[in-house]
Amino acid sequence: MTHTTTTAPLHMPGLFAPYQIPDFFCELLNRKEPAPPALQDILHRIDGYSLEELRHRAASAEAQLYKAGITFTVYSDSKAIDRILPFDILPRVITAKEWAHIEAGVQQRVAALNLFLYDIYHDRAILRDGIVPAELVLSNPNYCQAMVGLKVPGGVYVHINGTDLIRDQSGRFLVLEDNARTPSGVSYVIENRHMMLRLMPDLASALPLRSVDEYGLKLHQSLCEVSPHGVTDPQVVLLSPGIFNSAYFEHVFLAREMGIPLVEGKDLLVENHRVYMRTVMGLRPVHAIYRRLNDDFLDPQVFNPTSMLGVPGLVEAYRRGNVTIANALGTGVADDKAIYAYMPRIIRYYLNQDPILGSVQTHICAEPEGLAYTLANMDKLVIKPVGESGGYGLIIGPQATKAELEAFRTLLVANPSNYISQPVINLSVSPTLCPDGIEARHVDLRPFAVTGRSTWVLPGGLSRVALRKGSLVVNSSQGGGSKDTWVLAS
Amino acid sequence: MINASTSSCGVLPGLNGLLSRYAESMLWLARYMERIENLARLMEVTEAFVRGPDGQTGWDSIIQINSDEVAFYALHTKATEADVLAFYITEQANPNSIKAMAHAVRENARSVRPLISTEMWAHLNMFTRWMLDLQFADIRLDSLSNICNRLKQECQTHYGITEGTLYRDQAWLFYMLGKQLERSDQITRLIDIRYHTLLPHGEKAGSDLDSSQWASVLRSAAAYHAFRRLQPVTTTPENVVGFLLKNEGFPRSLATSLSTFDALLAMLAAHKSLRRQCIPVQERAAELRVTLQEQTAQDMIVRGLHEYMQWIQTQIHHIQNDIAAAFWPPAAPLAPPPLSQTQTQTQTQG
Numbered sequence: 117m118t119h120t121t122t123t124a125p126l127h128m129p130g131l132f133a134p135y136q137i138p139d140f141f142c143e144l145l146n147r148k149e150p151a152p153p154a155l156q157d158i159l160h161r162i163d164g165y166s167l168e169e170l171r172h173r174a175a176s177a178e179a180q181l182y183k184a185g186i187t188f189t190v191y192s193d194s195k196a197i198d199r200i201l202p203f204d205i206l207p208r209v210i211t212a213k214e215w216a217h218i219e220a221g222v223q224q225r226v227a228a229l230n231l232f233l234y235d236i237y238h239d240r241a242i243l244r245d246g247i248v249p250a251e252l253v254l255s256n257p258n259y260c261q262a263m264v265g266l267k268v269p270g271g272v273y274v275h276i277n278g279t280d281l282i283r284d285q286s287g288r289f290l291v292l293e294d295n296a297r298t299p300s301g302v303s304y305v306i307e308n309r310h311m312m313l314r315l316m317p318d319l320a321s322a323l324p325l326r327s328v329d330e331y332g333l334k335l336h337q338s339l340c341e342v343s344p345h346g347v348t349d350p351q352v353v354l355l356s357p358g359i360f361n362s363a364y365f366e367h368v369f370l371a372r373e374m375g376i377p378l379v380e381g382k383d384l385l386v387e388n389h390r391v392y393m394r395t396v397m398g399l400r401p402v403h404a405i406y407r408r409l410n411d412d413f414l415d416p417q418v419f420n421p422t423s424m425l426g427v428p429g430l431v432e433a434y435r436r437g438n439v440t441i442a443n444a445l446g447t448g449v450a451d452d453k454a455i456y457a458y459m460p461r462i463i464r465y466y467l468n469q470d471p472i473l474g475s476v477q478t479h480i481c482a483e484p485e486g487l488a489y490t491l492a493n494m495d496k497l498v499i500k501p502v503g504e505s506g507g508y509g510l511i512i513g514p515q516a517t518k519a520e521l522e523a524f525r526t527l528l529v530a531n532p533s534n535y536i537s538q539p540v541i542n543l544s545v546s547p548t549l550c551p552d553g554i555e556a557r558h559v560d561l562r563p564f565a566v567t568g569r570s571t572w573v574l575p576g577g578l579s580r581v582a583l584r585k586g587s588l589v590v591n592s593s594q595g596g597g598s599k600d601t602w603v604l605a606s
Numbered sequence: 607m608i609n610a611s612t613s614s615c616g617v618l619p620g621l622n623g624l625l626s627r628y629a630e631s632m633l634w635l636a637r638y639m640e641r642i643e644n645l646a647r648l649m650e651v652t653e654a655f656v657r658g659p660d661g662q663t664g665w666d667s668i669i670q671i672n673s674d675e676v677a678f679y680a681l682h683t684k685a686t687e688a689d690v691l692a693f694y695i696t697e698q699a700n701p702n703s704i705k706a707m708a709h710a711v712r713e714n715a716r717s718v719r720p721l722i723s724t725e726m727w728a729h730l731n732m733f734t735r736w737m738l739d740l741q742f743a744d745i746r747l748d749s750l751s752n753i754c755n756r757l758k759q760e761c762q763t764h765y766g767i768t769e770g771t772l773y774r775d776q777a778w779l780f781y782m783l784g785k786q787l788e789r790s791d792q793i794t795r796l797i798d799i800r801y802h803t804l805l806p807h808g809e810k811a812g813s814d815l816d817s818s819q820w821a822s823v824l825r826s827a828a829a830y831h832a833f834r835r836l837q838p839v840t841t842t843p844e845n846v847v848g849f850l851l852k853n854e855g856f857p858r859s860l861a862t863s864l865s866t867f868d869a870l871l872a873m874l875a876a877h878k879s880l881r882r883q884c885i886p887v888q889e890r891a892a893e894l895r896v897t898l899q900e901q902t903a904q905d906m907i908v909r910g911l912h913e914y915m916q917w918i919q920t921q922i923h924h925i926q927n928d929i930a931a932a933f934w935p936p937a938a939p940l941a942p943p944p945l946s947q948t949q950t951q952t953q954t955q956g
Contacts, residue, residue, distance in 0.1 A: 184724065185731045359716040371720040377625050378720040382937065395623035396776060396933040397879045 260446025332373025
């Protein structure tokens with residue numbers, strides 16, 4: 117870990133007086149450059165609240181989220197417990213300049229992901245040219261045989277992408293991972309904003325904030341753009357695993373925002389390789405499916421034969437071009453943690469451009485040098501399983517005990533190709549309302565990109581915050597919460 | 607809510623081709639909410655007013671009204687207040703308990719959450735949570751009426767929010783159809799059982815009966831004061847039965863429920879692709895209305911009120927099945943079997 121000297125944090129009286137920023141980049145108080153006026157304005161407005169006021173409003177936020185059912189469901193002992201994603205009432209702010217950089221970087225990345233997916237399911241030029249090891253792609257469990265040779269409308273595989281970004285100590289945005297399967301969290305981006313405007317109208321008033329309300333419209337429009345050829349008024353549906361899915365709220369939210377039916381597998385039917393939904397007026401054709409179901413569950417005739425969630429015959433209908441599925445099948449091979457290491461090269465290969473957004477240096481333990489380096493530096497690295505998400509199964513070397521490291525070493529040696537390692541990045545922090553007052557907590561950012569004929573990035577994104585002091589893990593399953601993300605228009 | 611101008615305006619605006627699953631859930635959401643309200647009223651009135659011949663509170667009549675004798679006596683030996691209340695409020699195994707119905711309401715509401723207003727959802731979210739958290743200790747004698755009052759009020763809040771915020775497309779129609787079906791069912795059950803509890807041995811109408819008992823029948827249907835305004839002097843079984851079945855101004859009478867049901871069906875049938883599917887349901891409903899119009903209350907009592915009430919309940923059951931067959935037919939054999947048939951398992955009471 118490097119400890120660069122940073123410019124001294126702002127010294128402010130009042131609410132921020134006890135605020136301590138160790139070495140980290142702080143989104144509000146330590147940006148290592150003069151803060152734009154709007155940002156200073158926000159800072160002073162926050163400073164105008166008392167702690168009691170903030171706590172009162174925070175409690176109100178929780179009650180409202182619970183009442184409105186903006187929750188995810190956790191199942192334990194066959195009991196369903198609805199939890200809210202903890203919401204911090206202090207916004208995370210992104211300047212117009214930063215946003216322009218992020219937006220261009222995300223668009224570039226999505227373009228490269230789509231070109232890569234097209235290539236590996238067709239010519240495999242990138243494998244032939246030895247840019248990416250063929251084995252890493254072709255033996256990847258997420259490589260989908262049903263996609264080989266299939267032309268998808270507009271060449272779009274990743275219609276909805278979530279790019280996880282972090283900032284290092286100098287404030288540089290780095291991609292931590294791509295989420296090109298069925299990324300979730302966008303409902304919180306929009307609900308958080310609504311909550312914020314209800315709860316803190318005085319904080320937001322007259323600030324040049326970019327709106328997040330267009331998401332449903334843009335998504336619907338994009339899905340119409342990539343509907344099967346010749347369909348003029350496409351019927352789009354959202355396919356959900358159903359009311360017991362932990363992310364059901366988000367499915368409801370998106371269906372409502374797009375004005376489309378939320379269907380379950382049992383509502384759909386394939387006849388003559390065309391997809392229909394069962395309505396009170398009989399079968400009605402379906403042209404595009406925004407699915408929130410993993411590949412494995414989509415079609416019991418092709419994947420998991422015991423799954424009841426999907427639609428028999430769906431993949432064949434898809435292969436015949438009668439229905440669009442978003443995201444396409446087999447995109448999981450592109451957002452794999454091992455492929456991640458090759459993304460800068462993938463971007464250069466297809467676009468002939470330097471990556472706009474940086475990546476975190478990654479050691480692939482499947483490769484002998486990567487494994488050797490990782491084993492020699494376990495106490496300095498984050499080691500992650502390639503197939504897991506949600507912050508499960510990883511170890512943060514500097515924070516682990518000797519015993520934990522030794523136990524992990526055994527796992528790693530037993531199955532090296534399951535792991536990658538990265539240096540520990542000191543994520544940026546953002547002021548957060550904590551039990552002892554306003555304190556610095558680490559944050560990340562997941563912007564959402566929607567791709568039809570072009571790629572549009574929702575100005576904002578999910579800012580997740582690690583609520584536990586010192587924690588670098590922002591996942592909701594690991595004690596993370598979220599903040600409203602304010603992108604300044606100027 | 608239904609009037610001539612809305613029923614003659616033709617095709618409803620908005621969504622055409624409502625998902626079958628949504629239609630089913632909307633209908634059952636309404637039915638369960640009505641059922642909860644009716645049960646709450648029944649429990650409250652039973653505690654306060656209903657007495658059997660021995661002067662004991664007639665808790666067993668609730669069991670009879672719901673046709674739950676077998677299920678109840680499998681768990682309990684005697685219809686004591688505590689046992690009956692436990693059975694109808696907290697017993698998970700009883701599909702007609704508040705808790706089980708709260709669960710059904712919640713699942714149906716979750717299914718149609720993309721369609722209903724956020725206000726409807728937010729209210730149902732909190733209401734069903736409260737019901738699901740009810741403990742037996744909450745129903746100590748002194749607070750039963752409080753619980754029943756809250757149940758009724760929450761149901762009525764739900765109706766108000768629904769009236770004011772639910773978009774009136776096909777989803778709304780199925781919701782409203784379910785509401786009328788449940789009301790029709792509930793009023794005939796109430797009359798059937800209460801009538802025979804009060805006239806256990808086929809005594810002639812007009813026997814010297816405690817008129818307060820008849821008042822309790824009216825109270826169970828929230829009809830007492832309306833009835834009083836209409837029949838200020840005499841409370842006879844014919845008058846009470848006639849009011850609850852045939853009165854066109856009382857919102858919970860069978861006549862009102864059936865005519866509203868008809869008007870709703872006409873709106874559904876106004877869509878040309880639904881006309882054919884509505885016919886069997888319309889025919890059955892028409893038959894019900896005719897029998898109701900052609901008989902006086904005295905005719906019904908002389909010919910056998912019990913048999914008539916039973917027949918109506920059977921017809922309502924058929925109507926429910928006709929609606930299901932027309933609008934949410936079972937999936938073709940090739941498709942995977944539906945995951946959940948809980949509603950078709952728990953929907954019937956007898």
